[in-house]
Amino acid sequence: MPKLTLNNKSYHCESDETVLDALLANNVDIAYGCKQGGCQSCLIRSPNQTPPDEAQNGLKQTQKAQNYFLACMCKPVEDMALEEIGAEGSFIDSTVVSLKALNPDTLELIVEYKGELTFRPGQFINLKREDGLLRSYSIANLPSTEKRLEFHIRKLPNGGFSEWVHDHLSIGDTVSLQEPTGNCFYISGEPEQPLLLIGTGTGLAPLAGILHDALEQGHTGPIHLFHGSRNNEGLYWVDEMEALAGKKENFNYSPCLSGPDVPQGYTAGRAHLEALKALPKLNGWRVFLCGHPEMVKDAQKKAYLAGASLKDIYTDAFTVSTAES
Amino acid sequence: MSETLYEKLGGEAAVDAAVDIFYRKVLADDRINKFFDDVDMEKQAAKQKAFMTMAFGGPNNYTGTDMREGHAHLVKRGLNDSHFDAVVENLGATLTELGVSDELIAEVVAVCEPTRNDVLGK
Structure with a gap:
């Protein structure tokens, strides 16, 4: 009988019982909904076991890589350590x-x-x-x-x-x-898939990480980066990215300025709108959106309507704490 | 034993393909897309998969109460029969695009129809 461990407590899981049912039978307070792998309310992860395929159906590649799975679809055969998503880790x-x-x-x-x-x-x-x-x-x-x-x-x-x-x-x-979290990162496996990276302001931080990771892992498909701000002072690494675009044939870089002053070499307009104008068909693309929450939300919808699959759109909205807005 | 509607339509793989097309149609439809403005797209897609599985006659835990509670806030914002019809119309167009026969589409529509009163809070 496999043993489940969650928050330093152990629970037995009957054979043919799902992780969710075993936890609920032990009165563990855990979120769930449809109990058939659809709603993803019971998403959880295992730090030590690769979950079975059927328990990861419908998840993003980056979630699968971190051993995320749906508790309602997982019938464990071996002992499994469990960790709630978003649990506070140590420092x-x-x-x-x-x-x-x-x-x-x-x-x-x-x-x-x-x-x-x-x-x-x-x-x-x-x-x-x-x-x-x-x-x-x-x-x-x-x-x-x-x-x-x-x-x-x-x-x-x-x-x-x-x-x-x-x-x-x-x-x-x-x-x-604290421990790193989030699903917005590069996964190897489809080196020819075209990538679209759109960021505003310091959205360039995760995108630069993703870009260098993709290049390091030998990504061969086209990579387009659109970095936007209102004015030139809001951008950075323009020279570095231009130099990289000159060196890497599959990397394209477009600095975008939405304010009135647009020097030569820059694209006039908002980064995500200009990106969608330049690349109106996104079927089969992988898209990364980082920065201003309104941009991320609007770009997610527009990229999806342009043909990108929702599972291939990775987002990181920089929400500002209300005390700081 | 004869195949169920869900099996005839292609099971879970068909549901996944249909959700992708259907949700795009709904977001592009100005009659109803205002109801989807503030939602988390990924959660919404998961809900649509559950809805589509139900519409296809597949295994589901949908109850009338869920439908009522889940749409009550939209009824307050004016959700009515015309919007329900528009959703069903988009569902039909999705299935046509996937090459499903008119006969099976009629069956799917017939599965959805009884949820109308619960969705609209009647």
């Missing part, structure tokens, strides 16, 4: 090794972490200030032996956390980090 310490301005409002923060951390470029991570204030930021770099994480932090008006990073954080200071 590890990191040290600030670099702080650099990317543009007048945005800092590149690089930290070196101690211990072990598994992450995918494009995922986000909670950073914690000494007094407990938490904010999540996306990871812009690839994993390496240096154990570094790179974040892009825009200073928000009255933004408690971002102001602290901009005005008070120094090299050598300690910042606590």
Whole structure:
């Protein structure tokens, strides 16, 4: 009889019983809905077991890669550790090794972490200030032996956390980090699939991580990046991305400005609208959308209507905490 | 034993193909897309899969109460018979696009019809 472990408690699962039924039989408070693999309310993950195929039907590739599955569709044959999605993980310490301005409002923060951390470029991570204030930021770099994480932090008006990073954080200071989360990252396996990356502001952080990850893993299909802001000061890495586009034949870069002042070499208009204008047919494309929540939502709908499958659209909306808006 | 409607239509694979086309049609339909403005698209697609499975006569846990509660906030915003008809029309057009016969489409429509009063809170 397989044993299930959740939050340090163990439960027996009868043969032919689903994970969901076993947990409910033990009065575990767990979300569920249709009980037939449709509504995805009972989504859960296993840190140690690859779930059976039928329990991952309909999930995104990036969720499958993290062992997410539907509890109502999983009949375990071996012992299985379980973890609720969005459960608070433990913190590890990191040290600030670099702080650099990317543009007048945005800092590149690089930290070196101690211990072990598994992450995918494009995922986000909670950073914690000494007094407990938490904010999540996306990871812009690839994993390496240096154990570094790179974040892009825009200073928000009255933004408690971002102001602290901009005005008070120094090299050598300690910042606590939580386990990385999120489904917006690159998965290998379909190297010829065309990729569309659309971001506003520091949406470039996850997209740069995804872009470099795709190139590193030998992606051969076309990759189009549209990075937008109102004015030129809101963008960054324009020269770097142009240089990369010159070097990599399958990479195309379009900096977009929605304000009135549009210098030569830039596209006039909002990034997602210009992207959809340039690429009106997205059947078979994989799409990544990061940044302003309104842009992400509108672009998700437009990309879907343009033919992209919903499962192939990965989103990361940067919602600003209400106290900081 | 004769095949069920769900089996005749192609089971779960057919449902997945139909949801993809159907949801696009609904979002592009100005008669009804205002009801879908504020929803989480991925959750909505999952709900449509459950709805479509029910419409195809497949295994489902839909109850009249679910339908009533799930649509009550939309009824307050003016959801009425014309919108229900538009959804059924989009469903029919989706199945036509997938090459389903008129006869089977009529069966699907007949499965949906009894939910009308619950959906519209009558």
